Amino acid sequence: MHDPISQSVNDLIRRQDPEIADLMAHEADRQQFTLELIASENHVSPAVMHAMGTCLTNKYAEGYPGARYYGGCEFHDRIESLAIARACDLFKCRFANVQPHSGAQANTAAFMAVMKPGETFASLILKDGGHLSHGMSLNFSGVYHKPVHYPLHYDQSHPEFEQIDYDAAMAVCTEHKPKVVMCGYSAYPRTIDFARFRKIADACGALLIADIAHIAGLVAAGVHPSPFPHAHVVTTTTHKTLRGPRGGLILTNEEDLIKKINRAVFPGVQGGPLMHVIASKAVAFGEALRPEFKDYARRVVANARALAKGLISRGYRITSGGTDNHLMLVDLRPKSADLTGHDAENWLGKAGIVVNKNGIPNDPRPPKLTSGLRLGTPALTTRGLSERDMDAVAGLIDEVLAGGGDEAVCASVRERVRHLCEKHPLPGVEAAAPVGNL
Numbered sequence: 001m002h003d004p005i006s007q008s009v010n011d012l013i014r015r016q017d018p019e020i021a022d023l024m025a026h027e028a029d030r031q032q033f034t035l036e037l038i039a040s041e042n043h044v045s046p047a048v049m050h051a052m053g054t055c056l057t058n059k060y061a062e063g064y065p066g067a068r069y070y071g072g073c074e075f076h077d078r079i080e081s082l083a084i085a086r087a088c089d090l091f092k093c094r095f096a097n098v099q100p101h102s103g104a105q106a107n108t109a110a111f112m113a114v115m116k117p118g119e120t121f122a123s124l125i126l127k128d129g130g131h132l133s134h135g136m137s138l139n140f141s142g143v144y145h146k147p148v149h150y151p152l153h154y155d156q157s158h159p160e161f162e163q164i165d166y167d168a169a170m171a172v173c174t175e176h177k178p179k180v181v182m183c184g185y186s187a188y189p190r191t192i193d194f195a196r197f198r199k200i201a202d203a204c205g206a207l208l209i210a211d212i213a214h215i216a217g218l219v220a221a222g223v224h225p226s227p228f229p230h231a232h233v234v235t236t237t238t239h240k241t242l243r244g245p246r247g248g249l250i251l252t253n254e255e256d257l258i259k260k261i262n263r264a265v266f267p268g269v270q271g272g273p274l275m276h277v278i279a280s281k282a283v284a285f286g287e288a289l290r291p292e293f294k295d296y297a298r299r300v301v302a303n304a305r306a307l308a309k310g311l312i313s314r315g316y317r318i319t320s321g322g323t324d325n326h327l328m329l330v331d332l333r334p335k336s337a338d339l340t341g342h343d344a345e346n347w348l349g350k351a352g353i354v355v356n357k358n359g360i361p362n363d364p365r366p367p368k369l370t371s372g373l374r375l376g377t378p379a380l381t382t383r384g385l386s387e388r389d390m391d392a393v394a395g396l397i398d399e400v401l402a403g404g405g406d407e408a409v410c411a412s413v414r415e416r417v418r419h420l421c422e423k424h425p426l427p428g429v430e431a432a433a434p435v436g437n438l
């Protein structure tokens with residue numbers, strides 16, 4: 001699908017800076033001709049993409065609409081106000097801060113708004129699906145706060161095997177009395193029961209923060225339950241299932257909380273907002289408010305189910321027995337006892353199937369190896385792949401893994417991957433120049 005704006009932008013950069021233009025062309029080629037199964041990635045529309053490459057990047061707009069520290073912000077005020085109004089519309093809440101540069105920044109600011117250094121919060125055991133900003137020892141959340149963790153059900157005979165153990169979460173929280181209970185994850189394939197988490201938070205006098213970074217697009221489209229009215233604060237990225245530019249977002253219904261959140265974002269953890277990215281967020285929120293986006297989100301979930309089914313039928317185990325959302329964790333061991341996520345990721349990469357290795361719940365292998373893969377369907381669904389294609393993708397994955405990384409098998413699969421990609425081109429992603437060797 002030809003996008004003349006991308007083409008002319010690429011040509012312009014090539015004239016001035018061929019070195020960077022070449023690398024960008026190679027990346028465009030990679031995106032255009034590989035199957036993107038990384039659950040946290042997506043392909044934005046040309047409008048979302050081009051909103052970022054604009055003169056808005058030239059402006060300092062520290063502060064908030066109507067209360068800036070710089071002159072000349074009248075249009076920036078209106079752009080940011082629109083982004084806020086659309087975010088509130090989309091998530092059906094009263095207040096939004098659209099300035100966080102990323103999801104991790106959104107969490108940093110949310111923590112700063114509601115906790116003092118040294119205070120305790122509760123989150124899922126990180127290696128079982130949590131995010132590093134939920135208490136990893138090297139992250140601000142682990143350095144400046146005291147994380148306590150709740151588990152999944154690890155007992156195979158439990159009907160909710162590998163799903164959140166809400167009773168254990170309640171026990172951890174009543175014991176440690178955290179200031180904040182965090183829910184929302186990076187590698188959790190099941191529906192989150194926000195009402196149940198609110199009960200846990202209420203029982204220990206904590207605030208509930210729902211980090212919906214992964215599922216924001218599904219929540220916006222109504223295919224995953226909303227964290228509102230249960231969560232006090234909702235944080236998210238804008239670039240995963242929500243299909244906007246790389247960035248963060250914080251939402252709440254409470255006026256006293258938004259005041260604290262706004263102070264925590266600026267001047268707490270950030271300086272000037274990225275106004276070109278905020279304009280792009282507004283464009284993405286506008287897209288997500290359209291009926292087509294609901295249909296997109298439904299297809300993302302249907303595709304994830306179809307992919308899981310295709311893998312199960314080929315002898316793989318999907319943790320927790322399946323998926324309710326856009327992602328799944330594949331346990332490779334039932335297929336081949338000594339296959340690691342590390343090898344699987346590398347072999348699939350050679351075949352043009354881009355995935356990431358991921359620990360599975362209670363994984364005996366270290367994070368550099370792992371026993372699993374995390375697969376997600378947001379990007380493939382954006383480029384128009386259907387449920388029937390998902391079974392074919394499961395077949396291609398199996399062919400590579402069963403082939404043990406054999407070069408000829410990878411090359412043969414790569415041909416078919418390229419063919420599938422050619423049938424489903426990505427608008428706005430093109431090299432605009434020959435892609436030779438680097």
Ligand SMILES: *Cc1c(COP(=O)(O)O)cnc(C)c1O
Pocket residue numbers: 040101102103104105107130131133184185186211212213214237247248
């Ligand atoms: C991706 C993710 C984030 C962080 O997003 P960045 O934009 O990479 O900082 C935060 N929380 C969760 C649960 C995530 O999955």
